[in-house]
Amino acid sequence: MKVNDLLNLEVTDIALGGKSLSRQDGRVVFIDRGVPGDRVVARVTRMRRAFAEARLERIEHASPLRVAAPCPHVQRCGGCRFQDLDYTEQLRIKQRQVNDTLQRLGAVAEPPVRAIVPAPETFHYRNKMEFSFHPGAEGAVVLGLHERGTFDRVFALDTCLLPSELTVRLVRLTQGFAAAHRWRAYHPSRHEGVVRFLTVRHLSATGQCAVHLLAARDDVPALDAWARDVAALDPAVRTVSLGINRSRANVALAEEERVLVGDGLLVERLRGLDFEVTMNAFLQTNSRQAEALYGEALAAAGLERGETLLDLYCGTGTLSLLFAGVAGEVVGVESVPEALVAARRNATRNGIANARFVEGEARRVLREWARGERPQRPRPAVVVVDPPRAGLHPRVVARVAELEPRRVVYVSCNPATLARDVKDFGERGYRLDEVAPFDMFPHTPHIECVARLARA
Template sequence: MQNQKNKQTQVSMKTGQRFPLTIKRLGIDGEGVGYFKRQVVFVKGALPGEEIVCEVTKVHRKFAEGRVRKIRKASPDRTKAPCPYYDRCGGCQLQHLSYEGQLREKKDVVRQAFERYTKLSLDRIEFPDTVGMEDPWRYRNKSQMQAGNADNKLIVGLYQTDSHRLIDIEECIVQHPKTDEVTRTVKEILEHLNIPAYNEKKRTGVIRTIVTRAGFETGEVQVVLVTATDKLPKEDLVVEKIMERLPFVESVVHNVNSRKTSLIFGDETRVLAGKEKIRETLGDLSFDLSARAFFQLNPVQTKKLYDLAKEAAALTGKEKVADAYCGVGTIGLWLADGAKEIRGMDVIEASIEDARKNAARLGVDHAVYEVGKAETWLPKWNQEGWKPDVLVVDPPRSGLDDSLLDTIRRVNPKRIVYVSCNPSTLAKNTNVLVKGGYRLKKLQPVDMFPQTAQVEAVASFELS
């Protein structure tokens, strides 16, 4: 009986099979979603409303993946991707969709997540259109380009989607121009000095990643060379050439990551030249950023995102605000002028050091920052008689874990401002918060990463 049941749930398609398919919507990774004999098919590059001929590329137990063999009816939002690497690079997913279409579909992705994981009716909740950009290009202030070898040459770029094949990228049109220039030049310097890329399989070589961060407002630039070795060969020459050819670079840093991991940074970081940190400005606030410090990648949209968070916090000057996942203190310091006190926490010690220094430099003397998890500090502060009126959370894509959700229910702040980078985990967490007595007041999608499938959202909750 169980075998029969399994057969019923098995997708009855074969690799290479072709059939007409109407695309109904976009999936969370930017692929078109259609249904063949009531079974789900995900098709990279297909757009909602299109009628295509689909070829099955992979069959899973409950769904299939396919590619476009022919477009019989194209979407009016379909456009030609301007990037020459677009069909190979895994960095962007939606350059073939007009920007107006991207904003519309990203709102729908948020809607889909809430329809799938909650019983809430978004028609009864304030749910505006996605907040977009006037110019949705050249917005990223940080690049992390992987190093590799091809035909005995050093290449630097990004991995192809669902592959470990590195695409050599000379220019990325969603990156700040300075990050492109620095990456290209550093690559040429390393090539000229015969410093090899790290080979993951053979565990040989040196350079793993070239990380570049550029201040949009300040113009300050930092380059980080991540190596698999404790020492950077020809270190003095590398630094000399970088400072000679890139005089605007204010900070050259070496980070060591000798572990077998997909994480970019290791634990050991040292400054080779210039400053340890660069400065970036958001509105009237400026922040000092160390190599590993988290900072929003799109400063133009970050101002809009933080203004929305501030609006959701509804501060009057009397509130105590807890800032979980605070990083270098950006959101909390953005809210500080309307709060009685800010308390933030983060598990990365360097970020907390930066947050404390940022607060001191900005004259924000009512902000406290601690190393550790929110689920540790919130109960501790609660026992000491300090309870937040407003809790701000900006978690990773995995969302809030169970222990923090339990802590929130015990501490019961009046309002929660949830800045999300994953609609699915936001929806799942919303379920728990609603059961715990909170009401979702507003759900605002924000496009922090144009041309990609990613969508952020600011959700505001109030204790019922």
């Protein structure tokens, strides 16, 4: 087997992360596409000692698990790649991946994994989408999504089944306006051009919508006219803004913001509380499933009246403020200053007085509390952690264990790092009692979990 060889393969499974799995002559072959049961021809693109990677060339025999994908972009889009796999099978695979990962990386012989919670909707569930501008032929501007596996190729969006219909209408309006006014698209490797991203946030509970244009500088032709057209498209559009990102980093984050219409603010309602949402603020992109996930986290904590809860990586305070309804005190820790400002505003907006927020990286804050270098060290009965995909630093696990909470609730967006951290907690006296997987993002490889650990 070597690079460029054509292989006749049968897809046997989907690996964590989304690649299709097959074997040839005892070697694992990861294929970029395919559903279990497909017999395919694939071309080898990379060789490693223990495995090979291949690109699907054609399907010789389709699996009975394969269904017709409703999106016309499914073959080239890097987004919801599992549209052609039966949804029940998607859920089965994701639940098995959580179970197997806990066994393999977490050293949990019999993982206590509950049945995965299906998404309430399998399409039109995203409350936020980012679309990329890219230079097209003869100076034309392309606005759409990245082709699968690339950062420098974008196809023009015709439709998308993940966000709201209003989101797609706003993209189409902007496509036409950009062409008519000869906007110059930014090139991510040449670092030329102006317009970079279009972000639309359309909240499902309140119906409020914000549209953000991100550019390398502010000389966008007819910018104010575009903003007026966008705001006039639908009454749901509450605010329109321009974000500036002059850096070479190809990310849809603004270094500075200029509000063009409205006040730059939306409000979403989750489990009875109102949360402010600004351009750069993090909010779970599936609001309805987020409510179910937060409900599971509340149940897993098992807080009793008057107890203290510590919420690490608290962001804008969503979980902290939900826990405040049953806790005596909630202490949230967050490293992003803007997020903490929003968390405090959200507490005020909801009339919550028993939540306080501490600025700092979790590892440093915990170390300073342990050494007596920072005042107001909490004595939590429960610690909640909601880290990024990289999971917890080993010293964070150690410091949490030193606090001796009776329970740890771990909200995870990566089963692999969850399993690793569960093993670390186990070595420090905490057993895994239960894991509840949630399908937040149907047709994608992503899995969210709420894990409950108890002091042994």
